[in-house]
Amino acid sequence: MILLDADDLKNAKITLSLILFNILFFFFFKLTVPLEKFLIFVQINRRIIENYEIWRIFTSLFLHANELHLFSNMISLLFFGATIETNPNISKLQFLLVYLISGIIGNLFSLVLLPYGAISLGASGAIFGLIGVVLIMIATENRTLLPFTLMYVMYFVISSFMPGINIWAHIFGLLGGIICGYIIYYRKKLKINKY
Numbered sequence: 001m002i003l004l005d006a007d008d009l010k011n012a013k014i015t016l017s018l019i020l021f022n023i024l025f026f027f028f029f030k031l032t033v034p035l036e037k038f039l040i041f042v043q044i045n046r047r048i049i050e051n052y053e054i055w056r057i058f059t060s061l062f063l064h065a066n067e068l069h070l071f072s073n074m075i076s077l078l079f080f081g082a083t084i085e086t087n088p089n090i091s092k093l094q095f096l097l098v099y100l101i102s103g104i105i106g107n108l109f110s111l112v113l114l115p116y117g118a119i120s121l122g123a124s125g126a127i128f129g130l131i132g133v134v135l136i137m138i139a140t141e142n143r144t145l146l147p148f149t150l151m152y153v154m155y156f157v158i159s160s161f162m163p164g165i166n167i168w169a170h171i172f173g174l175l176g177g178i179i180c181g182y183i184i185y186y187r188k189k190l191k192i193n194k195y
Contacts, residue, residue: 016078022073043120060120102129136185139186
């Protein structure tokens with residue numbers, strides 16, 4: 001079973017750094033930066049398509065609309081991030097790459113599937129990628145927990161249909177995480193179990 005304790009949290013340095021970075025970024029922009037400057041970093045599909053402002057696909061991963069948005073994402077990042085980062089079968093670099101790749105995949109599909117004028121921001125696509133990796137970890141290690149885990153994931157996906165939530169970042173971030181989890185975890189465990 002996947003449980004976290006105080007030692008896990010101490011060893012989840014990248015997770016804690018990402019959380020700190022997101023919090024500092026949020027308050028920096030909220031307290032010191034005018035809205036028009038903040039919007040330079042948000043994913044605005046029209047600006048990416050017309051002006052080739054592709055950095056927005058990356059920078060928007062570290063921005064949040066309000067305190068509740070930030071809090072809910074950081075709680076999820078703490079749980080899922082620390083679970084993955086402290087697993088001995090996944091390196092810290094692999095963990096960070098999964099986070100970034102899943103978030104970017106979610107944002108790229110949002111660019112294609114959301115309306116031309118859509119605005120999007122937040123770490124949810126990256127966090128859904130982490131959920132995908134945890135799903136693979138559970139499917140690999142303890143299949144009896146898989147039905148409960150799938151129900152939990154379905155709850156997250158269904159809640160993504162609420163107004164104002166970027167469903168495409170969630171769905172494709174999750175799929176990106178599942179693919180990454182298969183590559184970096186499941187296949188590695190299969191090789192280990194063969195010997």
